[in-house]
Amino acid sequence: MDSPRGNLSMPTPTTDGNSAHDVHGGLPIPRRAANRPVPNAQLLRGWYREMVLIREFEIRCMQAYQDKKIGGFCHVYIGQEAVAVGCVAALKPQDPLVTAYRDHGHALARGMTARACMAEMFGRVDGCAKGKGGSMHMFDREHHLYGGHGIVGAQTPLGAGLAFATKYEDEVMNNGKSSRVTLCFLGDGALNQGAFHEALNLAGLMNLPVIYVVENNGYSMGTSIHRGTTQSHDLSSKALGYGIDATVIDGMNVMEVYHGMKDVVEKSRRESRPAFVDMRCYRYKGHSMSDPRKYRSRDEEAIWEQGDPIGTFEKFVLDQGAITQDQIKSLQKEVKAEVRDAIEFADNSPVPPLSDLYHDVYREPWGKYSGTSQPRMYGGALNPPTFRATREGDGLI
Amino acid sequence: MSATQELEFRDAIRDAMSEEMRRDKRVMLIGEEVAEYNGAYKVSRGMLDEFGPRRVIDTPISESGFAGMAIGAAMMGLRPVVEFMSWSFSLVAADPILNNAPKMLFMSGGQFGCPIVFRGNDGAGGQLGSTHSWSVEGLFSNVPGIKIVIPSTPADAKGLMKTAIRDDDPVFFMESERMLGMKGDVPVGEDVLVKFGQALIRREGADCTLASWGRPVHFCMEAAQELAKEGISCEVIDLRTIRPLDIGSIERSVRKTSNLVIVDQSWSFGSPGSEVAAQIHQRCFDDLDNHVHRVHTEDVPAPYAFNLEQEYLPNTRKICEAVRSATYNA
Numbered sequence: 121m122d123s124p125r126g127n128l129s130m131p132t133p134t135t136d137g138n139s140a141h142d143v144h145g146g147l148p149i150p151r152r153a154a155n156r157p158v159p160n161a162q163l164l165r166g167w168y169r170e171m172v173l174i175r176e177f178e179i180r181c182m183q184a185y186q187d188k189k190i191g192g193f194c195h196v197y198i199g200q201e202a203v204a205v206g207c208v209a210a211l212k213p214q215d216p217l218v219t220a221y222r223d224h225g226h227a228l229a230r231g232m233t234a235r236a237c238m239a240e241m242f243g244r245v246d247g248c249a250k251g252k253g254g255s256m257h258m259f260d261r262e263h264h265l266y267g268g269h270g271i272v273g274a275q276t277p278l279g280a281g282l283a284f285a286t287k288y289e290d291e292v293m294n295n296g297k298s299s300r301v302t303l304c305f306l307g308d309g310a311l312n313q314g315a316f317h318e319a320l321n322l323a324g325l326m327n328l329p330v331i332y333v334v335e336n337n338g339y340s341m342g343t344s345i346h347r348g349t350t351q352s353h354d355l356s357s358k359a360l361g362y363g364i365d366a367t368v369i370d371g372m373n374v375m376e377v378y379h380g381m382k383d384v385v386e387k388s389r390r391e392s393r394p395a396f397v398d399m400r401c402y403r404y405k406g407h408s409m410s411d412p413r414k415y416r417s418r419d420e421e422a423i424w425e426q427g428d429p430i431g432t433f434e435k436f437v438l439d440q441g442a443i444t445q446d447q448i449k450s451l452q453k454e455v456k457a458e459v460r461d462a463i464e465f466a467d468n469s470p471v472p473p474l475s476d477l478y479h480d481v482y483r484e485p486w487g488k489y490s491g492t493s494q495p496r497m498y499g500g501a502l503n504p505p506t507f508r509a510t511r512e513g514d515g516l517i
Numbered sequence: 518m519s520a521t522q523e524l525e526f527r528d529a530i531r532d533a534m535s536e537e538m539r540r541d542k543r544v545m546l547i548g549e550e551v552a553e554y555n556g557a558y559k560v561s562r563g564m565l566d567e568f569g570p571r572r573v574i575d576t577p578i579s580e581s582g583f584a585g586m587a588i589g590a591a592m593m594g595l596r597p598v599v600e601f602m603s604w605s606f607s608l609v610a611a612d613p614i615l616n617n618a619p620k621m622l623f624m625s626g627g628q629f630g631c632p633i634v635f636r637g638n639d640g641a642g643g644q645l646g647s648t649h650s651w652s653v654e655g656l657f658s659n660v661p662g663i664k665i666v667i668p669s670t671p672a673d674a675k676g677l678m679k680t681a682i683r684d685d686d687p688v689f690f691m692e693s694e695r696m697l698g699m700k701g702d703v704p705v706g707e708d709v710l711v712k713f714g715q716a717l718i719r720r721e722g723a724d725c726t727l728a729s730w731g732r733p734v735h736f737c738m739e740a741a742q743e744l745a746k747e748g749i750s751c752e753v754i755d756l757r758t759i760r761p762l763d764i765g766s767i768e769r770s771v772r773k774t775s776n777l778v779i780v781d782q783s784w785s786f787g788s789p790g791s792e793v794a795a796q797i798h799q800r801c802f803d804d805l806d807n808h809v810h811r812v813h814t815e816d817v818p819a820p821y822a823f824n825l826e827q828e829y830l831p832n833t834r835k836i837c838e839a840v841r842s843a844t845y846n847a
Contacts, residue, residue, distance in 0.1 A: 216593070249626030259625035266592055266629065267621075274612055277582050281589020288595060292571050293542050315612065318582025325577065480627040481661055483685035 143338030143420065144400050145346060145353040149368050152383070153375035161442035167209060167374055168437055169451055171201040171430050174225045176459045177234055178405075181224065181241065184463065185409050190241045194255045197225035199404035202429035203335055204229040206377025210385045211303060216264050216282040218275045219305040221256035222335075222403075223268035226305060231263040234462035244469035251472045252480070272340075273313030276332065279304025280319045283330035287392060301389045302330040309340025311349050311358060323394035324362040331388050332359075333381075333397045335371065341407040342415040359396030371401030372429045375436065401429075519709065521672075521702040527560045529671035529703050530636070530692065533678035534561070534598055536707050538568055541596065544682055547574040547587055548600030548637075557602045558638065558697055580606050584635070585613035591633040592621060596682060601637030604691060605651040618687040619662025634681045639667070639691035640732060640782050641819055644826055650819035655783030657689055658759050658792070664688045664713060665759040667731035671701035673757055676711030684713070693732045714761030718770070722752035725840050726770040728793060729780035730756040733812075733831045737780055740836035749844055759789045767793065768800050775806040776843045780831050785813035810839040 158164070178196040185194050197204065204225040211217070219226045227237050232248055240247025241255050249259050258268040266282060269275040279302050286300040310316050311334065323330050334355060338345050345352040356366030365387075369380035381397070388395045402424040406413050413421075437443045443451075524532065538544045545568075550557045552565040552575040565573045576583040580601065587597040601607045607614060614635060622630045641650040654665055664686055668674040674692070681688040719734060720741050727737040734755045741751035752770050756763060771777050777797055781790030794809040812831045820826055841847040 218589070247626070249624060249628070252626050253624045257624045259628050261625075261628040266589070267625065269617075271612055271616055274585070274617060277585025277613060278589035278592070278617065280582070281586040281591070282593055283589075284586055285590040285593035285595050288545070288571070288590065289593075292545075315581050315585060318579045319585065321577065321579060322582045322586055480623045480625075482664075483622060483630045483632075 143344065143402065143416075144336060147354055147368065149370045149376075149400060150380075151370075151376065152379040153373070156379045158440060159378070161440070163209075164437050164440065164442040165447070165451075167205050167378075168430075168433055168443065169455065170205045170229055171374065171433065172452060173234065173455045173458065174201045174204065174228050175430060176455050177224060177228060177237070177462070180459050180463055181238075182405070182409065184238075184241070189467070190255065191243065192254050192256075193221070194241070194409050195222040195407065196405050196409075197222055197403075199424070199429070200335060200337065200371065200401045201225060202374035202377050202433065203333070203371045203399055203401055206374045207303060207305075207333060207381050209378050210381035211301070214264060214298065215300050215385075216266055216286065216302045217305075218266040218279050218282060218302070219268060220272065220275055220307055220310065221268060221270045222307065223256065223258045227258040227260060227265060227268070230260065230265045232258065232260045232265065234458055235465040236260075238459075238462040238466040239469045242466040242469065243471065244466055245472045245476070246465070246469040250476065250480075252476070273306065273310035273315040276304060276306055276310060276313075276316045276319035277322070279330050279332065280323045280326075280328050283323065283328035283394070284326065287327075287329060299389050299392070300329070301385055302328075303333060304330055305333050305335055307340060308334055308336045308338065308345050308349065308355075309343070310334075311355065312340075317362075320359065320362040320364060320394070320396070324364050327392055328394055329388050329392045331384055331395045331397065333399050335399050335401055337401050337403045339403070339407070339415070342411070344415065355398040356396070364394045364396050366396040366398065368398045368400065371399040372427050372432065374429060374433050520705045522705055523700055524671050524675075524703045525697065526671045526674055526692070526699045526701070527558060527562075527697040529675040529701075530560050530678050531562060531564065532703075533675040534682070535564060535567065537679055537682040538564075538572060540707070541682075543594060543596045544598065545572040545574065545595065546598045546600065547576060547583060549576055549578055549602050551575060551600050556600070558694060560692075560697065561600070580610040581613060584610035585617065587633055588613050588617045588621070588631055591618075591631045591687075592629045596632045596634075598634045598636060598682060601635060603642075603649055603651075603694075604637050604639040604653040605649045607635065607637070607653060608651070614687075614689075615657070615660055619660055622686075623662060630685050631687045632685045634678075634688045634690055636678075636681075636690035636692060638694040638697075640693050640695070641814075641826060641830055642694040644821055644823055645819070646821045647818040652783035652814065653689075654691060654759055655788045658789045659787065662687065663760060665691070666713065666757070667691045667759060668757060669696075669731055669734040669755050671699065672703045673711055673717075673755075675703050676709055677713070677757065680710045680713055683710070691731065696732055711757065713758045714763050716757060716763040716766035717755045718752060718766070719755050720751065720753040722750035722774065724750045724774055725776040725778060725844050726752045726754060726767065726774045727778050727780060727836065727840070728754045728756060728767050728770075730759065730789075731782065733780045733782050736831060736833050736836055739833045740840065743833065743837055744840055747841075747846065749840060749846060751840060762789075762793070764793070764796050764800070767797060771797055771801045772804045775804055776840075777801075777805070778810045778812065778836065778839045778843050780812045780836055782814050782831055784816055785811060786816065788813065807843045807845070810843045812836050812839050
């Protein structure tokens, strides 16, 4: 494992002073939750349930992937549940959210049903994108989720654009002040992409209310952050160069995420300014399903697992008296059933009809498909395709 | 026929954008030097004064950033017009314009479209050398989900730009620096639009069809005039849009003339020209008297030297030679 730069404070409360698991090599993380009022029990139980749901969902995804029910690439969120749940809790429902390809957790936290999410991964017609997006491309208009994006860093200019649009609506369209804030998630690997730097420069320059949350799990695929990113011990310097305020938050603790993000979101909304968050976390599984994790030690993983965000929060809600052991048991049972139902639902959902291949390519199609040559389809698999209008009344323009 | 006014190509585009911005507050213009500088090629002259800095927006030199940003804004329902000073510079924004804009509707299962126009100078300018002389339609026409517009006259530039802005899909609108000062009669009226996918016969003829788009249409007209003196009658078809492609109009013309020469200022390999040739061979196999001939930019990087650049581009001489060869008049 890489030698970290400093023997500084650990992101988890389980720190033992041993720097062996300090994957971020970071500066101390401010603690905020202790001085804040505790949200009501119902809210806490809701967050706990969300986190358990995401964990269970991802475990069943891994099984389904092994069973070859899910194809392509599949990146699970196990270990980072507190980030999605805490961040979404700090937002308003209408605030746009856009993310990278490790997106199942964000989709579920935002309100997508486990059924729609799972069916998408199964490539079925009831998926959130009718089976045409897949694991890396979760979209949900109703819940203001502007995707899952598969190219590292590609979502960062999009996030600036969503914020640009909300601000434009407020200032030019005279729709009244909605003052929406956009949340754009990225991994630490995206810090090294040009698109990210251009997006930050534009956001800073144009005063766009977009919050870039770096889910800093210490590894971009198999490359530790020290090997890929300058100033990795203090990522705030990346943002400060663009005139953007930066914050470090403990992403292993949902209370810290919620309170930390609440401050950031409120400030961004109030000032209509961008923000940057170094969200320290750890992914317990590999980058994708094919990753044997040879670039890090099992000891390191074990230490981080002691600071499991679900275990930590479970203890907290029990201590608060917000939940009982019995309630936890029945909640876990309920969640298991919900995910089992999602798997069954996805399994029983029809595959998309072949004609779907030619839909949603254009909103305004021009009738019979004549954009390219029409190669003869031998074996009669397909008839010459016709673009179908995606909206009532669409036709030839 | 409605009234017309004489306009420069650049002003026709400006009028189209301005009229659409007056009509629809969701439309805005963004790009390098579009506002305070009045456009690097003066296409957006006066627009900042009329619409203010919230709707006519200068960006830093950051194509990947502002193209991606505009796509995000389009997903939310704005209708941005994005100026690339040159389409050659769009290559650093390849990921947003090719991987985001044309695929968003499809991979979101129809939830998020991308009503956006990217526009700028395409093709060789005046001796700009290898990096600045791209005819990007050769690359981008390969991508489904995009509409590609290449006007050859001020009237078409205006009508097609208005259609592009009102269109719900991403439109790549390609202008030519060499043509921005060209004058032409442009119909007056806010609602004079030119449909996509509808080619125009610029000159009728009987012996050979010349199919082209954008600047080379004018070379075709010159060649047709030249060839008429030799007794060869050419029909010149201006495609106006590459995607959608009005192959039917070419097909009808070829059934009449039995010969086709395609003039395309992108490179020949895997180009719009080769696509048209393939489709016409498929559709008109028994109607053709000769194989389809193609005149492209030479298959080398763009040179700087004046004489080399002239030889590199499609020109009237090359078109005449191709037509003579196609009609066995060589």
